Amino acid sequence: MTETMQADIRSGRLSEAEIEVNFGDMHPLFRRAEALVEADRCFFCYDAPCTNACPTGIDIPGFIQQLRSQNIKGSAHTILSENIMGGMCARVCPTEVLCEQDCVRNTLEDQPVRIGRLQRYATEAVVEGSLQLFQRGEDSGKHVAVVGGGPAALSCAHRLATLGHRVRVLNAAEKLGGLNEYGIAAYKTVNDFAQKEADYILGIGGIEVRNSTAMGTDFSLADLRNDYDAVFLGFGMGGVNELGLDNDQLDGVVDAVDYIASLRQAENKSELPVGRKVLVIGGGMTAIDIAVQSKRLGAEEVTVVYRRGQQQMGASNLEQEYAQTSGVGIRYWLAPRELLQSDGCLSGIEFEYTQLEDNGKLVPGGKSCVLEADVVFKAIGQKVLWDSLGDTAEILELDHGRVSVNECRKTSLPDVWAGGDCVYGGEDLTVSAVQDGKLAAMDIDRCLRQ
Amino acid sequence: MANLSSEFLGIKSPNPFWLASAPPTDKAYNVNRAFEAGWGGAVWKTLGEDPPIVNVNGPRYAASYSNDRRVIGFNNIELITDRPLDVNLKEMRFIKRDWPDRALVASVMFPMQEEAWAKYVPMVEDTGADAFELNFGCPHGMSERGMGAAVGQVPEYIQATTELCKKYARIPVIVKLTPNVTNILPPARAAKAGGADAVSLINTVNSIMRVDYETLSMYPTTDGMGSHGGYCGQGVKPIVLHMIAEIARTQDTADIPISGIGGITDWRDAVDHLALGAQNVQVCTAVMVYGFKIIDDLTTGLSNFLDEKAMTSVRELVGRAVPSVTDWQYLNLNYIEKAHIDQDTCISCGRCHIVCEDVSHQAITSTVDGERRFEVIEEECVGCNLCVSVCPIEGCISMQQLTSGVDPRTGRPVTSEKADWTTHANNPMRSK
Numbered sequence: 001m002t003e004t005m006q007a008d009i010r011s012g013r014l015s016e017a018e019i020e021v022n023f024g025d026m027h028p029l030f031r032r033a034e035a036l037v038e039a040d041r042c043f044f045c046y047d048a049p050c051t052n053a054c055p056t057g058i059d060i061p062g063f064i065q066q067l068r069s070q071n072i073k074g075s076a077h078t079i080l081s082e083n084i085m086g087g088m089c090a091r092v093c094p095t096e097v098l099c100e101q102d103c104v105r106n107t108l109e110d111q112p113v114r115i116g117r118l119q120r121y122a123t124e125a126v127v128e129g130s131l132q133l134f135q136r137g138e139d140s141g142k143h144v145a146v147v148g149g150g151p152a153a154l155s156c157a158h159r160l161a162t163l164g165h166r167v168r169v170l171n172a173a174e175k176l177g178g179l180n181e182y183g184i185a186a187y188k189t190v191n192d193f194a195q196k197e198a199d200y201i202l203g204i205g206g207i208e209v210r211n212s213t214a215m216g217t218d219f220s221l222a223d224l225r226n227d228y229d230a231v232f233l234g235f236g237m238g239g240v241n242e243l244g245l246d247n248d249q250l251d252g253v254v255d256a257v258d259y260i261a262s263l264r265q266a267e268n269k270s271e272l273p274v275g276r277k278v279l280v281i282g283g284g285m286t287a288i289d290i291a292v293q294s295k296r297l298g299a300e301e302v303t304v305v306y307r308r309g310q311q312q313m314g315a316s317n318l319e320q321e322y323a324q325t326s327g328v329g330i331r332y333w334l335a336p337r338e339l340l341q342s343d344g345c346l347s348g349i350e351f352e353y354t355q356l357e358d359n360g361k362l363v364p365g366g367k368s369c370v371l372e373a374d375v376v377f378k379a380i381g382q383k384v385l386w387d388s389l390g391d392t393a394e395i396l397e398l399d400h401g402r403v404s405v406n407e408c409r410k411t412s413l414p415d416v417w418a419g420g421d422c423v424y425g426g427e428d429l430t431v432s433a434v435q436d437g438k439l440a441a442m443d444i445d446r447c448l449r450q
Numbered sequence: 451m452a453n454l455s456s457e458f459l460g461i462k463s464p465n466p467f468w469l470a471s472a473p474p475t476d477k478a479y480n481v482n483r484a485f486e487a488g489w490g491g492a493v494w495k496t497l498g499e500d501p502p503i504v505n506v507n508g509p510r511y512a513a514s515y516s517n518d519r520r521v522i523g524f525n526n527i528e529l530i531t532d533r534p535l536d537v538n539l540k541e542m543r544f545i546k547r548d549w550p551d552r553a554l555v556a557s558v559m560f561p562m563q564e565e566a567w568a569k570y571v572p573m574v575e576d577t578g579a580d581a582f583e584l585n586f587g588c589p590h591g592m593s594e595r596g597m598g599a600a601v602g603q604v605p606e607y608i609q610a611t612t613e614l615c616k617k618y619a620r621i622p623v624i625v626k627l628t629p630n631v632t633n634i635l636p637p638a639r640a641a642k643a644g645g646a647d648a649v650s651l652i653n654t655v656n657s658i659m660r661v662d663y664e665t666l667s668m669y670p671t672t673d674g675m676g677s678h679g680g681y682c683g684q685g686v687k688p689i690v691l692h693m694i695a696e697i698a699r700t701q702d703t704a705d706i707p708i709s710g711i712g713g714i715t716d717w718r719d720a721v722d723h724l725a726l727g728a729q730n731v732q733v734c735t736a737v738m739v740y741g742f743k744i745i746d747d748l749t750t751g752l753s754n755f756l757d758e759k760a761m762t763s764v765r766e767l768v769g770r771a772v773p774s775v776t777d778w779q780y781l782n783l784n785y786i787e788k789a790h791i792d793q794d795t796c797i798s799c800g801r802c803h804i805v806c807e808d809v810s811h812q813a814i815t816s817t818v819d820g821e822r823r824f825e826v827i828e829e830e831c832v833g834c835n836l837c838v839s840v841c842p843i844e845g846c847i848s849m850q851q852l853t854s855g856v857d858p859r860t861g862r863p864v865t866s867e868k869a870d871w872t873t874h875a876n877n878p879m880r881s882k
C-alpha cells in the first residue's frame with residue numbers, strides 16, 4: 001500500500017469491545033480482603049507524614065484504622081469531612097507525589113501503603129450508595145454565590161451548606177463537575193462517578209444549581225456583589241496555551257483539553273476521530289492523558305514531545321512510566337519550530353533540539369529533526385480566558401494572569417473569594433481545588449458572622 | 451545436626467512433637483497421615499465409656515482472626531471421641547503395630563469409680579499404647595457430667611482418680627491439667643500425690659468467642675443458643691508458659707516431668723515451652739489450622755536452633771530458662787536500662803513518641819531543632835520497654851543498661867550492688 005498524502009485521521013480504529021477494555025477502571029476497587037490486608041500495613045504514625053502531605057489534610061491513619069475495624073461509615077466520614085471529593089481524589093490524585101510519597105513504609109520497602117486505593121474503598125459505599133453523612137447547618141440567613149461547577153466550587157458550596165449558608169451555584173457548563181466531568185482521563189473515573197459525586201454533594205440540601213449560566217455572558221461579577229452576601233469564584237481555566245507557531249489553526253492541530261472533553265462526553269468512543277500518528281506537545285498531566293487515551297483509541301504511534309528533560313516534566317515519574325507501558329513514546333529536549341504540511345494538510349513538526357544553560361535558561365541546541373504526525377495535540381498548559389469573563393479582570397487584582405488570593409483564599413475584594421485553577425500559586429490538582437473551596441468557605445463563614 | 455530424638459517417661463519418639471488429644475488424633479486415618487508427615491507421637495482423641503457421647507450437629511469450632519484472617523485464637527465445644535470404644539482400640543492397636551518407633555498415648559476419661567478403671571485400663575493397655583493421659587481438662591459438656599474439668603478443678607478428685615488409674619496401670623500415667631484454676635500448683639501437687647508419672651498442660655481455657663453482630667446473640671450458636679467453649683491456639687501460649695514455669699520452678703513440683711501443650715504454632719513456640727521446663731510438647735490448633743505439614747518447620751527450626759546454640763540434644767534445652775524466673779520482690783531495683791533509638795533504622799513513624807507521651811513518661815522527642823526526629827530523653831526514661839514493644843522495626847529501639855555514672859532521671863549514681871524490694875526503704879515489711 002502506498003502512503004496516502006492525506007492525513008490519516010478516522011474513527012473506528014478499534015471495536016467497541018476493545019475500547020471498553022482499554023477504558024476500564026485504571027485502579028479497580030479493592031476487594032474487602034485486599035483492603036483489610038492493606039490497611040494492616042499502616043503503622044498509624046504520630047503526626048502522620050501522609051496527612052501532612054495531603055493538601056486537604058485528611059487524617060489518613062485515622063480513616064485507615066476505622067477501615068480496619070470495618071467501621072466504613074466512620075472511615076468515610078473522616079475522609080469526606082476534610083475532602084468532600086475524597087472519592088474522586090482517591091481516583092485522580094497523583095498519590096505518588098502526595099500522601100504515598102511520604103509514607104514511612106517507603107524507607108522500609110519501596111512500597112507505601114496504598115492510601116489512594118484504601119480511600120476509594122472507604123468512600124465507595126457511601127458515595128455510590130448515597131449514604132448521606134452530612135447535615136446542613138442551621139440557616140444563617142446569608143446567601144452566597146459560587147461561580148463554577150468544578151472541585152473548587154462544589155467543595156466551597158458543600159462547606160458553606162454545612163455552615164448554614166444558602167448557596168447558589170452558577171456554572172457555565174451543562175453538567176456539574178468541572179474537569180472531573182470533562183477533563184480527567186476516562187479510565188480514572190469510570191461509571192459516571194463525577195455525576196454521582198456531584199449528586200452526593202448536593203444531597204446535603206441548601207445548594208441551588210444553575211448550569212449553562214456563565215459569568216461574562218449571563219451575569220457579571222458586579223451583579224453578584226450586589227445580589228449576594230459573598231461570592232466565590234471557581235471558574236478554572238478555560239483555554240489552552242497556543243504553540244505560538246505559524247499556521248496554528250491548521251486542521252489536525254487540536255486543543256488537548258477540548259478533545260478530552262469530547263472523549264469524556266462521547267456516547268460511543270469508537271466514533272471519535274483518531275490520528276494514525278499522534279504527537280503531543282507538552283509535559284504535564286494533560287499531555288500524558290491525551291497521549292495514553294489516543295493510544296487506547298487505536299492511534300498507531302503516539303509520542304509525547306517535551307522541550308525539557310525527564311526530571312523537569314510536570315507529570316510524575318510514575319505517570320511517565322504509565323504512559324510508556326501503555327505504548328506511548330516520550331521524547332525530551334525537543335521544542336517545536338514549524339508545523340509542516342503537505343497538500344494543505346498537517347504532515348508533521350520540525351523540532352529543534354534544546355539544552356539548558358548553566359543559568360537554567362533553555363536555549364536552542366543547533367540541530368533539528370522532523371517527526372511525522374496526522375494529529376498534533378497542544379497540551380502546554382492552560383490559561384484563564386479573561387476576555388470571556390466580562391470586566392472581572394478589571395476589578396480583581398491578578399497575579400501571573402490568574403486571580404490573586406491570600407492564604408484564606410480571599411481576593412483583593414472584601415466580599416469575593418476564589419480558588420482552584422483560576423487562582424495563582426496553587427498546584428492545579430483536583431485535591432488542591434477542593435482545599436481552596438473549603439478554606440474559602442470557612443473564611444466566608446467567619447466574615448459573614450462578624 | 452542436633453539430635454531431636456526424645457524420651458519422655460522412657461517413651462521414645464523421633465522428635466519431641468506429639469499431637470495433642472483432639473481431632474487430628476481422632477482415628478487411624480489421621481494418625482497415619484500425621485506419622486507419614488513426621489510427627490513424633492500422638493495422644494489419641496480421648497476415649498470414654500460406651501455408649502459414645504454425641505456432638506452437636508452445628509458449629510463446634512470458631513476462630514478469632516488477625517486482619518488478614520490468620521487464626522490467632524481458636525475455640526471448640528467438641529466433646530471426647532464420639533466413636534465406640536472397641537473401634538478406637540482396634541485402630542490404636544494397628545497404628546502401634548505399624549509405627550513402633552512413634553509414641554502412642556491413650557487419653558482417657560472415665561468416671562471416678564473403681565470398676566470403670568479396673569475394666570478399661572487393661573483393655574487400653576492391650577493396644578500397645580505407651581502411656582495413659584488422664585483428661586481432667588475438657589471444660590465444656592463433659593464437665594457438666596462430673597468429668598473433665600470438673601475433676602481437674604478439685605485437687606482431691608485429681609488425686610483420687612489418678613490413684614485409681616495407677617492402681618491398675620502398668621504403663622506410665624500422665625495427668626492433663628486444666629488451666630481453668632487460679633493456681634496451677636495444687637492440681638499439679640494432687641497429680642503427684644496420686645502417683646502420676648507426669649503432667650501435661652494445658653487443656654483449653656473457658657471462653658466465649660464473640661457476639662454475632664447481626665443477631666446480638668453469642669457466636670457461634672446451635673439453634674440460637676450457645677455454650678462456652680475451650681480456647682486454644684496462639685493466644686493462650688503466654689498463659690501456658692507461666693503455668694509450666696510455676697511447676698518447674700517450685701521445689702515440691704519441680705521433679706514432675708511436664709509435657710507442654712498450648713499455642714505452639716512454630717518452632718520458637720516449642721523453644722519457649724522447652725526452655726521453661728517442658729520435656730516435650732503437644733500440638734493441636736496449629737495442625738487444625740495448617741495441617742500436618744507444619745511438622746517440617748517445627749523439626750528443622752528446632753534442630754537449626756539447637757545447632758546455633760551448640761546443643762546436641764533437646765534435653766540440653768529443657769528447663770534452661772527456669773532459673774531466670776523468680777518473684778517480683780527479688781528483682782534488682784538498682785539495675786537501670788534506658789531506651790535507645792537507632793537513627794539509622796528509624797523510619798520516623800513516631801509511634802514510640804506517641805505512646806511514651808500519652809502513656810508513659812514523656813521521654814521521646816517528636817522534633818529536634820525543628821526537624822521530625824525521635825530521640826530518647828534519658829532524664830525522663832524509666833526504661834519501661836513500651837516504646838520497644840510498639841516499634842514496628844525490630845531492633846530499632848533497644849534497651850541499654852546504664853553501667854556507670856549517674857542516672858539522669860533520678861540523679862543517683864549507678865551501682866553494681868544489687869538491692870531488691872525485700873530490703874527497700876519503702877517496703878514496710880522489709881527484712882532489716
Ligand SMILES: Cc1cc2nc3c(=O)[nH]c(=O)nc-3n(C[C@H](O)[C@H](O)[C@H](O)COP(=O)(O)OP(=O)(O)OC[C@H]3O[C@@H](n4cnc5c(N)ncnc54)[C@H](O)[C@@H]3O)c2cc1C
Binds near residue numbers: 179286427
Ligand atoms: C486533562 C486534564 C487532566 C487532569 N488530570 C488530573 C488528575 O489526574 N489529577 C488531578 O488531581 N488533577 C488533574 N487535573 C487538574 C484538575 O482537573 C484541576 O486542577 C481541577 O479540576 C481544578 O478545579 P477547578 O474547580 O478550579 O476548575 P475546573 O475543574 O476547571 O472547573 C471550572 C468550572 O467552572 C465553570 N466555568 C468556567 N467558566 C465559567 C464562567 N464564565 N461562568 C461560570 N462558570 C464557569 C466550568 O464549567 C467548570 O464547571 C487535570 C486537568 C486536565 C486539564
Ligand SMILES: Cc1cc2nc3c(=O)[nH]c(=O)nc-3n(C[C@H](O)[C@H](O)[C@H](O)COP(=O)(O)O)c2cc1C
Binds near residue numbers: 495531557682
Ligand atoms: C477441637 C478440639 C478438641 C479437643 N478435644 C480434646 C480431647 O478430646 N481431649 C483432650 O484432652 N483435649 C482436647 N482438646 C485440647 C487439646 O488437646 C489441647 O490441649 C489444647 O487445644 C491446647 O493446645 P493448642 O493450643 O495446641 O491447641 C481439644 C482441642 C480442640 C481444639
Ligand code: SF4
Binds near residue numbers: 805806838
Ligand atoms: S522505655 Fe518507656 S519511658 Fe523510656 S522512652 Fe521507652 S516508653 Fe518512654
